[in-house]
Amino acid sequence: IKGVVAIVGRPNVGKSTIFNRILGERVSIVEDTPGVTRDRIYGKGTWLTQDFRIIDTGGIQLENQPFQEEIKAQVEIAIEEADVILFIVNGRDGVTGDDEFIARMLRRSGKPVVLAVNKIDDATLQGNIYEFYALGLSEPIAVSGSHGIGIGDVMDALVEAF
Ligand code: GDP
Ligand code: MG
Secondary structure: OOOOEEOOOOOOHHHHHHHHHOOOOOOOOOOOOOOOOOOOOOOEEOOOEEEEEEHHHHOOOOOOOOOOHHHHHHHHHHHHHHOOOEEEOOOOOOHHHHHHHHHHHHHHOOOOOEEEEOOOOOOOHHHHHHHHHHHHOOOOOOOOOOOEEEEEEEEEHHHHOO
């Protein structure tokens, strides 16, 4: 399979929700053992004849690591493994320092990035996406993981970036 997508982003922005949407299933628990993530991290799919693999790096956890170290490790894995990175931010929170930290790592990597602004559940929130241009990445795409809005646009952008 040629296309490998890795999802990155702060905790609670909706990475697992969007991962499950992309794979068209709601099941995300693989292991119920303490110390092992309860999130499924790998998936395989097809979009418009393009096969892809997808990794939710948010499910890769390091024990006893400060939060920024964990995110840094997740982003490093994404940069290493992926052909294109799906960076998810929370459109309700605006741009945070941690978003900027991740964006800086991604810009330096030179990897193609698709930027999805999540939790844009209805049209009244559409205006929230514009401030994410400041991250200096690609054009922000409005999505709602929980409502299943914008997922097709994200898939189009990912496949185009392979
Ligand atoms: P992760 O930590 O980045 O994997 O985030 P999750 O997918 O676990 O989602 C974190 C929380 O945000 C959960 O309570 C989700 O139900 C919620 N959430 C995810 N996507 C959306 C969305 O599009 N809109 C809203 N309002 N909530 C969402
Ligand atoms: Mg998650």
